[in-house]
Structure formats: structure tokens, C-alpha cells
Amino acid sequence: AQSVTQPDIHITVSEGASLELRCNYSYGATPYLFWYVQSPGQGLQLLLKYFSGDTLVQGIKGFEAEFKRSQSSFNLRKPSVHWSDAAEYFCAVTPGSQGNLIFGKGTKLSVKP
Amino acid sequence: SQTIHQWPATLVQPVGSPLSLECTVEGTSNPNLYWYRQAAGRGLQLLFYSVGIGQISSEVPQNLSASRPQDRQFILSSKKLLLSDSGFYLCAWSVLGRNTIYFGEGSWLTVV
Known part of the structure; x- marks a missing residue:
């Protein structure tokens, strides 16, 4: 069965510092991969997605993610974090049959001034 | 654009009361x-997904049900709520045949 692991439950970074959120998936083939962000009390906003092609994908708000097949990973990065990036981040995969997403447990990001 | x-x-x-959450x-x-x-x-x-009117697939057996009376309307219901039904409920959609899912703003349900 497909699964997604986000090993970090909570990360705190200083404003202006770089960020990397980890995501590992378990799936027999190459899945479709997503990162979503959720601000407190709100729905999920799509940051970026990977279906095929260039393994480094650019998203909104200055985020990027890199797909590494050998490591079954799809880590999210941002070179300089802003206070407004404080939120919860979810990695998700889908095998593509119905588009049903399987989510990781999420990583909560706190930003220190 | 889609919304x-x-x-x-x-x-x-309250526990035992009905529920209806709507999404369009x-x-x-x-x-x-x-x-x-x-x-x-x-x-x-x-919880549920639907590929067309009247077509509902349930992923998890539970106290809830879903209906799709119109093409772009999706309703989540319960006849009698349980305390364990409390949570944040999110409706979402995707284009048929595509794999990107977009979410609504969510509904907070507290069962007391």
C-alpha cells in the first residue's frame, strides 16, 4: 500500500534562514507527488506538484521541491523563510487512478523573528 | 476560473443530532x-469520493454518508452525530482524469 512519511512533526527556523521539509513515499512505481500548505483554520493550498520530467519543480511563494527516485523522496525547500510561511505543510501522493490523495501527517513550521 | x-x-x-455539510x-x-x-x-x-452524479465511493466505514444530487454539488451527512465525528472537514475537487486536487476552506465541526 502507498504511504507517505514526513519525519519531522515540528520545525522551527529563523526568518531569513533556509528551509527543507522532508517527505518519503512508499509506492511501487513513480507516483504523482504534491506539497500543500495549510494556515491555521483554513483549507489546503497547493504549493507544487510533480508528475514527470524535470525532477526539480518550482511552486508558488518561492518554494521548490526535488524528486529523488533513488531515495523515494520529495523534499520541499525554500532559500529564505518569511514569517508568513509559518503553517503546516503536507506531502501527498496519488497513484493517479482516481486522483485520491494519500497524505503524510504534516510538518508544522514555526518561524522565529 | 474554478472555485x-x-x-x-x-x-x-449536540451528540445524536443530524449533520449536513454542503460543497459546490x-x-x-x-x-x-x-x-x-x-x-x-x-x-x-x-472519507468519500465521487466521479459523477449519484456515484459515491466510501473509503472508511463510519457514521457518515455522502450524496451528489447535482453535478457540482457534494453533501456530507449524518443522521446521528457521535463525539468522534468532531474534526475539520474538507471538500475538494479535481478535473475528471486529472490528478491535481483542490481544496475548499473547510468546515469545523464540534460535537458536544
């Missing part, structure tokens, strides 16, 4: 529709 609306945003209901999508036809629940500490769980 998704979900209501009510917040709901406090605008700007697209024949979307796939989804209901997810986000309970504290448990991540996001797919």
Missing part, C-alpha cells in the same frame, strides 16, 4: 469530488 465553496464554516452540534464547485463540469476529514493528530483521511 469551490463549502459551508457552514463552523458548526457546533463552480467553473467546471463533471468534476471528481471528495470529502476529507482532518482530526487532531491524525492527518487527513479520505
